[in-house]
Amino acid sequence: xxxxxxxxxxxxxxxxxxxxxxxxxxxxxxxxxxxxxxxxxxxxxxxxxxxxxxxxxxxxxxxxxxxxxxxxxxxxxxxxxxxxxxxxxxxxxxxxxxxxxxxxxxxxxxxxxxxxxxxxxxxxxxxxxxxxxxxxxxxxxxxxxxxxxxxxxxxxxxxxxxxxxxxxxxxxxxxxxxxxxxxxxxxxxxxxxxxxxxxxxxxxxxxxxxxxxxxxxxxxxxxxxxxxxxxxxxxxxxxxxxxxxxxxxxxxxxxxxxxxxxxxxxxxxxxxxxxxxxxxxxxxxxxxxxxxxxxxxxxxxxxxxxxxxxxxxxxxxxxxxxxxxxxxxxxxxxxxxxxxxxxxxxxxxxxxxxxxxxxxxxxxxxxxxxxxxxxxxxxxxxxxxxxxxxxxxxxxxxxxxxxxxxxxxxxxxxxxxxxxxxxxxxxxxxxxxxxxxxxxxxxxxxxxxxxxxxxxxxxxxxxxxxxxxxxxx
Numbered sequence: 365x366x367x368x369x370x371x372x373x374x375x376x377x378x379x380x381x382x383x384x385x386x387x388x389x390x391x392x393x394x395x396x397x398x399x400x401x402x403x404x405x406x407x408x409x410x411x412x413x414x415x416x417x418x419x420x421x422x423x424x425x426x427x428x429x430x431x432x433x434x435x436x437x438x439x440x441x442x443x444x445x446x447x448x449x450x451x452x453x454x455x456x457x458x459x460x461x462x463x464x465x466x467x468x469x470x471x472x473x474x475x476x477x478x479x480x481x482x483x484x485x486x487x488x489x490x491x492x493x494x495x496x497x498x499x500x501x502x503x504x505x506x507x508x509x510x511x512x513x514x515x516x517x518x519x520x521x522x523x524x525x526x527x528x529x530x531x532x533x534x535x536x537x538x539x540x541x542x543x544x545x546x547x548x549x550x551x552x553x554x555x556x557x558x559x560x561x562x563x564x565x566x567x568x569x570x571x572x573x574x575x576x577x578x579x580x581x582x583x584x585x586x587x588x589x590x591x592x593x594x595x596x597x598x599x600x601x602x603x604x605x606x607x608x609x610x611x612x613x614x615x616x617x618x619x620x621x622x623x624x625x626x627x628x629x630x631x632x633x634x635x636x637x638x639x640x641x642x643x644x645x646x647x648x649x650x651x652x653x654x655x656x657x658x659x660x661x662x663x664x665x666x667x668x669x670x671x672x673x674x675x676x677x678x679x680x681x682x683x684x685x686x687x688x689x690x691x692x693x694x695x696x697x698x699x700x701x702x703x704x705x706x707x708x709x710x711x712x713x714x715x716x717x718x719x720x721x722x723x724x725x726x727x728x729x730x731x732x733x734x735x736x737x738x739x740x741x742x743x744x745x746x747x748x749x750x751x752x753x754x755x756x757x758x759x760x761x762x763x764x765x766x767x768x769x770x771x772x773x774x775x776x777x778x779x780x781x782x783x784x785x786x787x788x789x790x791x792x793x794x795x796x797x798x799x800x801x802x803x804x805x806x807x808x809x810x811x812x813x814x815x816x817x818x819x820x821x822x823x824x825x826x827x828x829x830x831x832x833x834x835x836x837x
Contacts, residue, residue, distance in 0.1 A: 366414040367392055368399060371590040378414050404557045408714040415586040420474050425450045442492035443765040444499070452476045456520045456610055457671045465689060468499070473583040477521050478691035480506060494814055495762040496785065499693050506690035507697050507787040510657055511828075513686030514616035516678060517695070519663055523585045524606045525578040525592070531599030532574050537732040539595055541717070541740065542725045545570045550637040550654055554722045555591070557713065560739025562722060564588055565711045569639050569652060577650070579663075581707040582606060595735065610668045611649065612678060615661030615698075617834065618685040623651070623662055625681040636836040645677030646670070656695060658702030658826075660834055700786045700793040701828035702835075703754050709766060709782035710752060710795055716740070718748040719797070750778065750797045755811065755820040756827075757783070759792035762813050770796045771810040771817065777802055780811060789827050794820060 365382045369375075379396050382388050392412065398405045410416055432449035446469070452459070454475045462478050463469075468488055470479040480502040482488050490499045509515045527536060536544045542553025547570050555564030567579040580588060585606055592602045614622055623631055629642045631651070639652040647670040655661025666674050679687065696706070705711050710720055717723035717740060726740060757764060764783025769776045783794035794811055807822040829835060 365392060365412040366417075367396060367409070367412040368414050369590060369594075371415050371586040372419075372593070374593075404559060404561070404713070408712045410587065410708075410712070413587065415590055416583070418473060418586050420454060425453055425474070442494060444490055444497050445492040446470050446479075446490065456518065457668060458518055458520075458675060461672070461675065462689065467691070468502075470692060472521050473585065475521055475582065478517065478689070480691040480693045481689055494765070500785075503691075503693040503697055504787040506688060506694035509686065509688035510616045510659060510690055510694065510698060511788045512616070513688075514614055514618040514622055514682055515657075515688055515690040515694070516612050516614050516682060517690050518610065519613050519665065520607075520610045521582040521692075522606070523578075523580045523582045523588065523604075524609050524665075525580075525588070526603045526605045527576040527578060527600065528574055528603075529600045530574055531597055532576055534732070535597045535600040536568065536576060537730060538597075538734050539592070540566065540568065541727065541734050541736060542566075542568070543727040543730065544568060544576075545637075547572050548639060550639055550652055552725050553727075554711075554717050554725055555588075556717070556734070556736025556740060558736055558739070560716055560736040560743060561713045562711050562715055562717060562720065563591060563713055565705075565707050565722070567652075567654065569650075571639070571650075577605075584707065608668070609650075609665050610671050611663070611665040611674060613655055613657075613661055613663045614678060614682070614687075615655040615657040615659045617660060618682075618687075619655075619660050619662060622678065622682045622685050622687065623664075625684075626677050644674060647674040647677070649674065655835070656704060657698040658704060658828065658832075658835055659698070660837065694787075697784055697787050700784055701788055702826045702832075703795075703823075705752075705795065706782060715752075716743055716748060718743045719750055720752045748800060750799050751803060752781065752795060753798050753803065753807070754823045755783075755794045755796060755809070756823055757792040757794050757811055757813075757820040758818050759785075759813065760816070760818070763792045764794035764796075764811060764813060768794070768796075769812045770798060770820075771812060772798070772802055777809075786827075791827070793823075 366378050366380050370378050395405045395409050428449040466482040467478045468480050470477050480499050490497050540553040541556050543551050545551040551568050553566050557563045569577040589604050626644045627642050634653045642649050642651045647666045650665040652663040763785050764780045766782050768780040770778040778797040780794050780796040786793050809820050810817045811820045
């Protein structure tokens, strides 16, 4: 279905393409009515939201995808399944380079994204499965490279927005719940709905007092731009620059040495959450010292026309330090080591900051009446009824994906939001909601995976670099 306010068109609503109209019409009607009257729905409805598609959609793309969808309508869907119709379509300048290195491709919002790299003799296809797939060994290699030396991957699949104008800081202070940084610094902040629910998880970069760059989920571009437009203000311009800015991230204990070898600029004094303009090789870049891997790392942004030259510079310098490319399978394993949540899993409009731990990024002391403040403060007073916890699971050959039941004393008390296998720690990790009145530091539960019960114990702090010394050092 295509339901909700149409991005880019003021006060224009859609409720069409409901395939099973009689059975689904009631839910669609309720959702649309809530959206119109109250400004948001009672639960996350992104699966029906017309904002899940972007303006890159064409009739030529739509036709084969619709056929594929109809053919697979009653087929089993696997968590690692990649559907082939209308692909590849949107590609960056690095596509042929990575394809030649054995890339096994996934896609996000129509964009080709490397899932992992197969070596000689390994299949260039990940077998759909509810269990650990044939990507397991390749992912382990890439994780080991990042944790032991340095890895490199693209930052093309981040949503990026440029906010400019004399009113930019004041506007961001109202739209974002967190602290807006000073020039040369970054901050992490949730974006809330009026009812205090999570509708965004952003990195805010202050280039100067009238220029900010926002980074978030690539697949939420139209969703976020629609919200920005609904809350527009004079003296502020917001542009979606997701495909006008690309580059790489390098991460691992050798990342600083690689970057230093690629520039005449002194980057030795760059602190965690610093940003600056740096010439890397021949490319003028925006470099941010931050990494979703939870390790020492840098995000290096450049013009797409300079990306191949930037790649050559970083790759050549990285060989002396054991650099390897890594994909999204490794990224999602690495984030488990530091308990980093993921948009669409731990963070979505079904959840609140206090439930997920995102309340630690809210700037409670700022004077601005940011959107969702009243609801967030009310929840802060009463406390949430459930909290997101981290667990080590005694798993077999299958890890938590999402929505597995969490059992305690013979009853279901919660559910998992995501999980996976930490290749660095050699442990199966799960994230899940548990009622606050059942939480203890030594909590032990059972998580049901594929119909089998598995013991799980709560982890109070990350097992890798719990103090963040490597990430911040």
